Amino acid sequence: MVATVLACVLTATGCGSGGEQDAAVPPSSSAATGTGSYPTPPGPSEAAPLPTGFKGTPEGDVPRPADVDRRNADAVGRGALTVMWTYDATVDSGPHDAGLRAADAGWLTKAYATRLRAHRARSAPGAQWREWTDHRAHTVVTLRKAEDAAKPADTGTEAWRQWTVTATPSGRDGWQGEPTTVVAYVRLTRTAADETWRVADVTVP
Structure with a gap:
């Protein structure tokens, strides 16, 4: 499924036939504010400026960093996820291109952008992507904030957010596909x- 493919792309790890392969991460020094578990953050990453410009312009309202208050972590997280889940089969070769658009636009830290650009899919997009191509489909993305008590407390330089992301494919020929929902x-x-x-990491459990 596209959700599984994107999970592999976003975490920049390999995916085998059994699903997503977890990458080892160093121990966390961040204290959680609740009793649940949040993904362990990796080490600090540089938030250097990135070049702007998209590989292609997808259908729909895709935000740019200049469109939001970039000192607001909620606004940056929402904008970045919207871009990363906005696919358009008429301009994209697969879901990975949406992550590249986010990297090129400047939503991501330099380190995370480098990881996404270095990722190489093990196989071509499957039957679902071919169906989208047949219908010249693009996704309509909706987000719902879905945080829990385990979210680590914000600091001056780090913030965690949790969103439920729904991507609904819509064909230019009137076709409507089944929506895909993930927690990011x-x-x-x-x-x-x-x-x-800037977004330093996106984890899809």
């Missing part, structure tokens, strides 16, 4: 408390 954990970082946020 988003880690945002910035170099100082008065700087802008």
Whole structure:
């Protein structure tokens, strides 16, 4: 499914026939604010400026970093996820291109953007993507904030957010596909408390 493919792309790990392969991460030094579990954050990543420009312009309202308050972690997280789940079979070769658009636009930290650009899919997109191509489909993305008590407390330079992301394919010929819904954990970082946020990692359990 596209959700599984994107989970592999976002975490920049390999996926075998059994599903997503978990990557080892270092121990966390962040204290949780509740009793549940959040993904362990990796080490600090640089939030250097990135070049702008998309590989292709998908159908729909795809936000740009300049469209949001970049000192608001909620706004940056929502904008980045919208871009990363907006696929358009008329301009994309597969779901991975949406992540590249987010990297090129400047939503992501330099380290995370580099991981996504370096990722190479093990196989071509499958039957679902071919169906979308046949209908010249693009996705309509809706997000719902879905945080729990285990979310680590924000600091001046790190914030966690959790969103339920639904992507509904819509064909230019009137076809409507089944929506795909995932929960996405988003880690945002910035170099100082008065700087802008960027997405440092997206984890799809």
